Amino acid sequence: MLKLPRTPSFRLDGRAALVVGASSGIGLAAAAALAEAGARVTLAARSADRLDEVVSAFAEAGYEARAMALDVQNVEETEARVAESGPFDILVNSAGIARHAPALQTSLADFDLTTDINLRGAYFLTRAVASMLISAGRPGSLINISSQMAHVGGIDRAVYSATKHAVEGFTKSMAIEWGGHGIRVNTICPTFIRTPLAEQTFANPERLKWVEDKIKLGRIGEVEDIMGAVTFLASDAASLITGSALMIDGGWTAD
Structure with missing residues (x-):
């Protein structure tokens, strides 16, 4: 009798997840999604006060979650916190910042801040989580929240787009290096999402x-x-996906 294949599970029961930038917006939604699928979620962000409120909301919903104050700009602190609390089977890095301006008006301070968080911080956070997994001999799924602007250009977005293009580059290289350890590294590339980060754009007709x-x-x-x-990317249903960018852009980049 023919035995039909079965869809791999989307459940994440028993897995530890770290979500950075989890106090609001995409990061908060990502954390809720992982918790709903059964993961034990560590919610990380710079604002400890806001995280306490988020952890309370997770507990009220019946999810297992804890808070971690973390600023990815501080690489040494990031590595120490991950080492203390890991290993994490899942990483979602949603920490990010935008300082939009015409390229001719980009300030050095805005350039440095954007690259420190979006590129430098993301790189060393991803490395820190992978290092713990490799030491423990465990597989994992590492997800960086990138952007459609990692694949196109945009008005007033030269610096932001540059950092997200760079995230795509290191994601692919890390996927190649760590594939033998069973560690998958991917990006999610959203279009404009209704979050506080996007309000400045939406306010301009x-x-x-x-x-x-x-x-x-x-x-x-x-x-x-x-x-x-x-x-999906965190689960066994995506077990053969690595070094990829999942576009959630409503067709923006289809042109």
């Missing part, structure tokens, strides 16, 4: 029209649009 014209599905993204992708 010209920029809002630009966004709406570029998104082929005709609507701004919501954080819920990211949640299924996070669970």
